[in-house]
Amino acid sequence: MRSLFAIAICLWVAAAARDGIDDWVDATVLPALAMDVSTEVRDRNGDLLRVYTNAQGRWRLPVDQTEVDPTYLRMLIRFEDKRFADHSGVDFIAAMRAAGQAIWHREVVSGGSTLTMQVARLLEDGSTGRWQGKLRQTRVAWALERHLSKDEILTLYLNHAPFGGNIEGVRAASYAYFDRPPRRLTPAQSALLIAIPQSPEARRPDRAPDAATYARDAVLNRLLADGFLDAATYESATRLAVPATRHLLPAYAPHLADRALAANPIQTRHDLTLDRRLQIALEDLAASAVGGRSDGVQIAIMVADHQSGHILASVGSAAYNANTRGGFIDLTQAVRSPGSTLKPMIYGLGFDQGLIHPETLIADRPTDFDGYKPQNFDGLFRGELRVRTALQHSLNIPAVAVTQELGPHHLIAGLRRAGTAPQVPGGAPGLAVALGGVGLTLHDLVALYGAIGNGGVAIDLRSHEAPTAGFVPQVVMNRAAAWQIGHVLEEAPRPRGVQATGIAFKTGTSYGHRDAWAIGFDGQHVVGVWMGRPDGTPVPGAFGGDLAAPVMFDAFGRIALQPTPLGPPPHETLLLSTAQLPQHLQFFGTRNAAIAHAPQIAFPPNGAVLDATFSTVKVQDGRAPYIWLVNGQPVARTHRNQVDIAALGFGFSSLTVIDADGQSDQAQIEIR
Incomplete structure (x- = not known):
């Protein structure tokens, strides 16, 4: 009993x-389970673009188990807490083993803390040395097991584990030490990330590579002895050196990321439409474009999909730092003079309103527009030529003449329909807007050319997936006019050394060589490049065609191996020669061909077939001096009515003579 x-x-x-x-x-x-995480910016595929420290200045990137290499997770549990799935927070078998080893060796040989107990310590930032701390960890560990699932506890560990300095969590550590997301860890990297949290400061590979290597190999040894790793994997992993430096966490598209954060500072994850691969490629391109220059020239690049309106890359400057080039300034948003980049819009509106056609003849001669007397960039005049040629060679007088017919206010209204925000000096636009007398940003010009590439319909140019609230796409010009602009610009002369085809583009240079532009589009993408000084001071000798255009074509090459075709003309497009056009479209304005004493090419006559010895050209009538052009390029200027020109190559050539009054004559010849 x-x-x-x-x-x-x-x-x-x-x-x-x-x-x-x-x-x-x-x-x-x-303890509080909510995490104060870093704010991160991701691209269209979920890849990390930029990350900001949390309120405590720590790098803690939120992560769940699906974003971590499964082998790392299995290695972690096998090494740290092999009975993690079975115990209720405390592993009494491991605790008794640790106590027995400590008594036998008279020192701590192994720990008995479970992953749950480690999470309890990390959440409270508690100590492990005193028995009171262990007791508190045990109590919290049991409580955690009653309130959370095993997966939730493991996820807390993945986010809170310390990795030295201000790095917390396996995702931040993976980027800091290996410059890669944790889903791509190797066994050697996994072993190092298992070892560091046991003594994070003493085992930081960037400061103590020997200690880090020893600790990593100890993890690999244990896993080999347990049969988790095979010999080949073990040998391969132990031969690898640990990283001796700490990588900077990703900081791509910094200017656009800053804007996203400023727009919604409470949000901790911002998903942008950018493509990380393309963004990195264009940041490299921007750095190389200005890297060898000593004149303070800066650069900005934008790429967008004009079918969706998504911005795919945005480079605000060549380097995001406090340098003499104003690296912190987002120059995609800087208001600048667009130079000649508005000419496609001018002619497109002219096509849309039936004022002109690509084959319409238009005069390029000295003209006084009520006191405004623009000049061409080279000071020359080409006489009468087709509108397509005037646009391809960016002649000023024809563009101003069409603007006068349209009305400057209609040009500004068209720009606004395209989604741009033109800033007009004095508020009232004059004819100077045709040649860049208006303020626009690179963002604006990408939107404008995107609308032309999109069949004349404005695009919702944005860096976020959701459509912009209140955006209503407006028709900027009819689709036939948009196609004609693309077709004309696709055939524009390329910069020296550029062979790219299938891209419609236009360059521009603002007054005083302050801004160099190149904007182009194919059947899907639009690319804009600006180059100049951030403070707006002149850059002597800077031209859009020489400076910005090669960069733009290089950017297209980094988007895809081949451009997307522009597509066929809409069925309503008028595809006719000058002579076949309706009478009112054959000539723009008052034609001066009937003016007495207009110059005429006396030799060679139009349609002549000549041999290679031909070199002398003659003109009759007109007023000296005379300018001679071969295939649109000036070759001679003389007061005499006869001049020798350089030998022409075999095949067809176009001769043009222009007199002092801007009157001209042409002859087509063939050299055999």
């Missing part, structure tokens, strides 16, 4: 102790 009584007493005491422990655990006040 006494023995039975004793057993009963023991059972009662055990039950009471159990109930007391249960009550003790249930009364546990858990």
Whole structure:
């Protein structure tokens, strides 16, 4: 009877102790489980573009198990807490083993903390040395196991584990030490990330590579002994050196990321439409474009999909730093003079309103527009020529003449329909807007050319997936006019050394060589490049065709191996020669061909077939001096009516003579 009584007493005491422990655990006040994470910016595929430290200045990138290499997770549990799936927060077998080893060796050989206990310590930032700390960890660990699933506990560890300095969590550590996301870890990298949190400052590979290597190899040794790793994997992993430096966390598209953060500072994840691969490629391109220059020239590049309106890359400057080039300034947003880049819009509106056609003849001669006397960039005049040629060679007088017919206000209204925000000096636009007398940003010009590439319909140019609230696409010009502009610009002369085809583009240079532009589009993408000084001072000798255009073509090459075709003309497009056009479209304005004494090419006559010895050209009538052009390029200027020109190559050539009044004559010849 006494023995039975004793057993009963023991059972009662055990039950009471159990109930007391249960009550003790249930009364546990858990630490806050919400994480103060870094704000991150991701691209269209979810890849990291930029990350900001959290409020405590720590790099803590939120991560879940699906974003981590599965082998790392299995290695972590096998090494740190092999009975993690079975215990209730405390592994008594591991604890007794650790105690026995400590007694036998008279020092701590292995720990008995479970992953749950480590999470408890990390959440409270507690110590592990004193028994009070261990007791608190045990209590919190039991409480965590009652409130959370095993997956939730493991996820807390992945986000809170310390990795030296201000790096917390396996995702931040993976980027900091290996410059890669944790889903791409190797066994050697996984072993290092398992070892560092046990003594994060002493095992930082960037400061203590020997200690880090020793700790990593100890993890690999244990996993080999446990049969988790095979010999080949072990040998390969131990031969690899640990990283000796700490990488900067990704900071791509910094200007656009800053804008996204400023627009919504509370949000901790911003998903942009950018393509990380393309963004990196264009940041490299921007750096190389200005890297060898000593004149303070800066650059900005934008790429967008004009079918969706998504911005795919945005480079605000060549380097995001406090340099003499104003690296912190987002120059995609800087208001500048667009130079000649508005000419496609001018002619497109002219096509749309039936004023002109690409084959319409238009005069390029000295003209006084009520006191405004623009000049061509080279100071020359080409006489009468087709509108397509005037646009391809960016002649000023024809563009101003069409603007006068349209009305400058209609040009500004068209720009606004395209989604741009033109800033007009004085508020009232004059004819100077045709040649860049208006303020626009690179963002504006990409939107404008995107609308032309999109069949004349404005695009919702944006860096976020959701359509912009309140955006209503407006028709900028009809689709036939848009196609004609693309077709004309696709055949524009390329810069020297550029062979790219299939891209419609236009360059521009603002007054005083302050801004060099190149904007182009194919059947899907639009690319804009600006180059100049951030403070707007002149850059002597800077031209859009020489400076910005090669960069633009290089950018297209980094988008895809081949451009997307522009597509066939809409069925309503008028595809006719000058002579076949309706009478009112054959000539723009008052034709001066009937003016007496207009110059005429006396030799060679139009349609002549000549041999290679031909070199002398003659003109009659007209007023000297005369300018001679071969295939649109000036070759001679003389007061005489006869001049020798350089030998022409075999094949067809076009001769043009222009007199002092801007009147001209042409002859087509063939050299055999």
